[in-house]
Amino acid sequence: MKNAKSPALPLGLVYRDRFLTREQRTETLEWINTLHPLWEWRFSTHNPPPEGDKQRRLLRPVYWLGNWQFACLDYYHPPEGIEFRCVRAENYPKFLTQIVDRIEFIARKEMPKNFFPEKWKLNTCLINFYGSELIDGKWVDNARVGEHKDFEPGPVGSLSLGDRAFFQFVEGKSTLGKSNEVLSLWLEDSSLQIFGGDRFKKHTFHRVQRVEDRRGESLGPPIEGFKTRRINFTFRYVPEEHILPWRSLPDPLKSDTLEYMKQLSLNSLYFHKELGP
Numbered sequence: 001m002k003n004a005k006s007p008a009l010p011l012g013l014v015y016r017d018r019f020l021t022r023e024q025r026t027e028t029l030e031w032i033n034t035l036h037p038l039w040e041w042r043f044s045t046h047n048p049p050p051e052g053d054k055q056r057r058l059l060r061p062v063y064w065l066g067n068w069q070f071a072c073l074d075y076y077h078p079p080e081g082i083e084f085r086c087v088r089a090e091n092y093p094k095f096l097t098q099i100v101d102r103i104e105f106i107a108r109k110e111m112p113k114n115f116f117p118e119k120w121k122l123n124t125c126l127i128n129f130y131g132s133e134l135i136d137g138k139w140v141d142n143a144r145v146g147e148h149k150d151f152e153p154g155p156v157g158s159l160s161l162g163d164r165a166f167f168q169f170v171e172g173k174s175t176l177g178k179s180n181e182v183l184s185l186w187l188e189d190s191s192l193q194i195f196g197g198d199r200f201k202k203h204t205f206h207r208v209q210r211v212e213d214r215r216g217e218s219l220g221p222p223i224e225g226f227k228t229r230r231i232n233f234t235f236r237y238v239p240e241e242h243i244l245p246w247r248s249l250p251d252p253l254k255s256d257t258l259e260y261m262k263q264l265s266l267n268s269l270y271f272h273k274e275l276g277p
């Protein structure tokens with residue numbers, strides 16, 4: 001296992017401990033407290049669970065900036081899954097734009113040119129709230145993400161706040177007695193991770209195995225039945241032509257996401273306008 005602070009990370013992986021200053025951390029957390037995250041369902045009326053799968057709520061509440069990739073629209077997945085996946089969403093607040101500019105600068109400095117698609121810009125942000133869910137009167141630890149790839153082209157930037165997370169790149173399936181782990185690192189509070197290139201975007205999956213429960217810090221806005229102890233921002237690039245206003249979705253997809261839009265519009269002027277009269 002590589003230590004997160006090791007300077008010798010392979011090409012395509014960047015890690016900066018204490019990337020956020022104390023002031024930036026405070027500002028970010030204050031702003032996060034103004035959000036009203038959604039706790040989405042994976043499937044919908046027009047996108048029912050495939051055979052062998054069942055309807056479920058995501059393990060955690062989320063908020064998206066730049067574009068919202070509703071889980072029931074199946075996320076952005078080029079080359080086939082690009083249409084009607086990304087719904088235009090709020091822009092980054094000013095303080096966050098400055099942070100993202102710095103992440104883009106570091107990515108371009110540390111990674112070769114061929115890792116970047118033309119027009120690459122971290123214009124999309126998924127904010128994940130990790131913690132425990134109250135189920136039948138008991139707190140259940142949901143702070144993890146199973147192995148997956150981020151299909152948005154180019155490097156992905158990831159900011160972590162709160163309890164540290166054990167993050168792994170893996171390949172294939174793990175079999176008895178043989179680990180599929182390629183590289184593991186702890187993502188500390190206020191750290192930045194950037195991963196790019198085929199090795200970390202195409203040839204491996206990534207996952208969050210667990211999140212420590214040590215800081216005792218209460219993070220994020222109140223979410224009914226949920227206690228947040230880590231917040232992660234992943235910044236990605238979606239070509240602008242694939243980001244559409246909600247109103248231009250086909251009717252079935254509009255109806256599948258209408259309740260989410262209504263929920264968002266209760267607290268966001270932006271979504272209120274996007275929803276229309």
Ligand SMILES: O=C(O)CCC(=O)C(=O)O
Pocket residue numbers: 126128145150158165167187206207208232234
């Ligand atoms: O929380 C993290 O560090 C990773 C999140 C992630 O893998 C994702 O949002 O796709």
